[in-house]
Amino acid sequence: MDDDWEEDSPQHGWGIGNELGSTPVQSNQGSSKTNNFSSFGDSFGGNRNEGFGERGGGGGGRGNYQGGGRGGRGGRYNSDGGGFGNNGFGGDYGGGGGFRNGDNGGGFRGRGGGFRGNNRFGGDNEGGGGFKSFNQENSGFGGNQFSKFGGESQNDNKFGFGGSFGSSGNDGGFDGDSGGGRRGGRGGFRGGRGGQRNDSDSFNGESFGGFGGGRGGRRGGGDSGNDFGGGRFGNDGGSGGGGGFNRQGGNEDENAPRKELYIPPDLSMDEKDLFDSNTAGINFSKYDNIKVEVNGEGAPPPMEDFTHGGLRDVLIENVLKAKYTKPTPIQKYAIPMIKGKRDLMACAQTGSGKTAAFLLPIMHSLLEDKDHPTVSPTGATQPFCVILSPTRELAIQIHKEAVKFSLGTIIRVGLIYGGTASFHQNNKLTGGVHILVATPGRMGDYVNRGRLCFEKVKFVVLDEADRMLDMGFQQDIERMMSNASMPQTGSKTTVMFSATFPQDIQKIASKYLNNYLYVVVGMVGGACSDVEQQFLEVPKFEKRDKLLEILRAQKPDHKVMVFVETKKTCDFVAAYLCEENVSSTSIHGDREQQQRESAIRDFTKGKHTVLVATSVAARGIDIAGVELVINYDLPKEVSDYVHRIGRTGRVGHTGTAISFFDEKFDKDLVPNLINILAQAQQDIPEWLQNHASGVGSFGFQSSSGGAADIRNSNFSSAIATAAPVAEEDEW
Numbered sequence: 001m002d003d004d005w006e007e008d009s010p011q012h013g014w015g016i017g018n019e020l021g022s023t024p025v026q027s028n029q030g031s032s033k034t035n036n037f038s039s040f041g042d043s044f045g046g047n048r049n050e051g052f053g054e055r056g057g058g059g060g061g062r063g064n065y066q067g068g069g070r071g072g073r074g075g076r077y078n079s080d081g082g083g084f085g086n087n088g089f090g091g092d093y094g095g096g097g098g099f100r101n102g103d104n105g106g107g108f109r110g111r112g113g114g115f116r117g118n119n120r121f122g123g124d125n126e127g128g129g130g131f132k133s134f135n136q137e138n139s140g141f142g143g144n145q146f147s148k149f150g151g152e153s154q155n156d157n158k159f160g161f162g163g164s165f166g167s168s169g170n171d172g173g174f175d176g177d178s179g180g181g182r183r184g185g186r187g188g189f190r191g192g193r194g195g196q197r198n199d200s201d202s203f204n205g206e207s208f209g210g211f212g213g214g215r216g217g218r219r220g221g222g223d224s225g226n227d228f229g230g231g232r233f234g235n236d237g238g239s240g241g242g243g244g245f246n247r248q249g250g251n252e253d254e255n256a257p258r259k260e261l262y263i264p265p266d267l268s269m270d271e272k273d274l275f276d277s278n279t280a281g282i283n284f285s286k287y288d289n290i291k292v293e294v295n296g297e298g299a300p301p302p303m304e305d306f307t308h309g310g311l312r313d314v315l316i317e318n319v320l321k322a323k324y325t326k327p328t329p330i331q332k333y334a335i336p337m338i339k340g341k342r343d344l345m346a347c348a349q350t351g352s353g354k355t356a357a358f359l360l361p362i363m364h365s366l367l368e369d370k371d372h373p374t375v376s377p378t379g380a381t382q383p384f385c386v387i388l389s390p391t392r393e394l395a396i397q398i399h400k401e402a403v404k405f406s407l408g409t410i411i412r413v414g415l416i417y418g419g420t421a422s423f424h425q426n427n428k429l430t431g432g433v434h435i436l437v438a439t440p441g442r443m444g445d446y447v448n449r450g451r452l453c454f455e456k457v458k459f460v461v462l463d464e465a466d467r468m469l470d471m472g473f474q475q476d477i478e479r480m481m482s483n484a485s486m487p488q489t490g491s492k493t494t495v496m497f498s499a500t501f502p503q504d505i506q507k508i509a510s511k512y513l514n515n516y517l518y519v520v521v522g523m524v525g526g527a528c529s530d531v532e533q534q535f536l537e538v539p540k541f542e543k544r545d546k547l548l549e550i551l552r553a554q555k556p557d558h559k560v561m562v563f564v565e566t567k568k569t570c571d572f573v574a575a576y577l578c579e580e581n582v583s584s585t586s587i588h589g590d591r592e593q594q595q596r597e598s599a600i601r602d603f604t605k606g607k608h609t610v611l612v613a614t615s616v617a618a619r620g621i622d623i624a625g626v627e628l629v630i631n632y633d634l635p636k637e638v639s640d641y642v643h644r645i646g647r648t649g650r651v652g653h654t655g656t657a658i659s660f661f662d663e664k665f666d667k668d669l670v671p672n673l674i675n676i677l678a679q680a681q682q683d684i685p686e687w688l689q690n691h692a693s694g695v696g697s698f699g700f701q702s703s704s705g706g707a708a709d710i711r712n713s714n715f716s717s718a719i720a721t722a723a724p725v726a727e728e729d730e731w
């Protein structure tokens with residue numbers, strides 16, 4: 001089913017309420033579905049059930065639909081979500097409160113019951129319980145680290161907290177003092193109603209809609225003003241209300257997948273927005289000197305430029321509108337190969353234009369064929385091309401690129417990915433699409449429900465192919481490739497792209513390819529040489545200060561991505577930066593999809609200059625102006641390192657990557673790091689070399705991100721030796 005197949009299934013994050021509180025009480029009673037799940041709104045109902053969800057999620061007030069519902073989630077870290085509103089999730093991370101119309105109420109890490117705003121406050125890294133806006137009320141303070149906002153937040157307002165806004169709100173967050181929250185504000189005793197609806201309140205043009213907050217949770221706040229607002233893991237958390245309104249209370253199938261109701265905004269078709277992407281940087285011409293290796297029979301010659309590559313005029317016009325004056329090496333080689341319908345395994349460094357390298361020739365072929373997309377008599381969409389991406393944000397990005405390049409053509413491009421309302425995406429597929437961009441989980445769900453079939457498929461693309469074929473997604477790909485409706489290998493064109501391609505993964509990949517060509521630009525798995533790689537020895541407990549020091553030294557408009565290993569650290573670092581007034585946002589697999597997308601959007605637009613992320617944002621994400629990548633934690637796999645640092649130094653721009661090295665955790669990575677540095681002809685610090693002694697060999701093959709064509713080597717390693725990847729859930 002759906003979420004089994006989902007890339008970063010939200011299911012995992014739900015056990016919450018139970019998990020976190022300090023008192024071992026049965027978690028939600030009453031309206032909750034299960035012991036583990038904090039009450040949810042959309043499943044139970046009961047207009048305002050109270051008192052359930054002993055710790056952790058209270059669950060929503062009464063909102064309709066998801067309102068109260070997801071409120072339950074509030075429990076996640078501290079208290080309880082409330083949520084009256086619709087479509088919001090009370091306190092996703094922080095406790096309480098609902099909101100209305102808000103996206104993730106309760107606040108990312110905040111708590112404090114209730115607020116009223118809408119759109120993403122509560123939160124996004126910013127803290128607590130609150131909201132962003134509000135002109136007047138100043139009550140809440142919400143102690144804890146963010147308390148500086150609380151209380152007095154009104155005018156510059158970022159937050160306010162807890163109750164105090166609405167009529168029945170009690171002072172969410174009291175007890176905290178504005179300097180640091182000795183007791184970390186209560187999650188909002190009564191959550192406070194977010195206040196009356198008043199659409200005239202606004203903050204940055206967003207309007208707020210009234211009435212938030214179910215009950216934020218009685219003591220959701222916790223006592224210590226520690227990490228995430230209101231007391232980490234809140235004590236009793238919710239006495240939050242029950243869940244959503246209009247629904248039946250609590251008898252739903254406890255195993256039922258969570259229903260996603262988020263409807264993402266439509267892609268702007270404004271040409272200015274569509275064509276507004278990275279442009280070539282000063283080192284773009286250096287691409288000409290990169291060695292390219294081609295293996296396989298009958299490879300067509302590379303194309304020299306876009307205009308003489310035989311692509312349809314309309315595509316060339318779009319390429320020029322995108323300000324591509326010259327193809328990158330991977331484009332020169334891969335475009336004629338795919339145009340010639342050859343299966344392909346392609347490896348080229350991060351940020352070197354792989355997306356256009358597969359989109360343009362596929363679009364060209366589809367336009368040549370002039371086929372019209374169809375839907376089966378049973379209503380299943382029958383795309384001609386399926387493009388799979390390991391993360392939702394990358395799928396969104398590829399979709400945008402596809403729409404951009406196909407502007408002015410008959411090509412229809414569809415997009416399906418998890419964390420969003422399935423019915424909405426399905427509606428967009430009615431009538432059929434030429435190209436479908438998808439994440440594996442959602443795609444599997446569509447297949448299972450008979451909404452998608454592969455009968456007409458001519459092209460399959462695995463972007464970030466090594467990731468798609470490692471242990472995280474291997475089964476999904478196998479299911480797709482062996483689906484009864486999928487044309488056999490040899491009867492369709494399958495292409496795989498990545499910057500890293502370990503041998504064991506190549507071996508798996510070759511199973512899906514027919515007489516394929518293998519192209520490598522530069523070193524397989526090598527880091528982009530336009531990224532200056534620095535390493536600093538920083539023990540775990542000094543990382544925070546070091547990070548701040550580095551960020552404070554950046555130019556104000558420089559964008560910085562900070563990578564961490566776990567979702568918890570991601571929250572922690574983002575909260576810390578927020579407390580230190582560093583303009584930041586964050587993304588990881590437990591954030592609501594809407595939050596994830598706003599985080600990327602805000603960072604792209606420069607609203608926040610720092611993005612704290614887990615490896616969920618390591619691959620493919622293309623954001624102009626990222627000057628610096630910081631590995632606050634080094635990843636376990638060197639391929640992740642290569643992809644992470646590749647978020648800077650793209651398409652001929654230069655960039656810097658600074659990695660904090662803590663011997664205790666990172667020693668095993670040293671040999672591969674040294675290889676990566678040596679290949680990129682960068683200085684290897686002596687202390688790093690010293691750490692290498694006794695840690696295995698410097699073999700740069702299957703354990704790293706690179707490998708030559710396996711058909712030319714005696715590779716015999718069993719597939720089972722593929723390095724285990726981090727669970728998606730860890731992201």
Ligand SMILES: Nc1ncnc2c1ncn2[C@@H]1O[C@H](COP(=O)(O)OP(=O)(O)OP(=O)(O)O)[C@@H](O)[C@H]1O
Nearest residue numbers: 278324326327328350351352353354355620622651
């Ligand atoms: N020929 C070109 N000229 C100028 N810019 C280009 C060209 N090709 C691609 N770009 C731009 O370069 C940026 C990086 O491209 P893309 O995201 O496709 O890289 P990638 O190789 O897929 O990177 P990653 O390995 O990180 O996924 C994009 O902003 C894209 O618009």
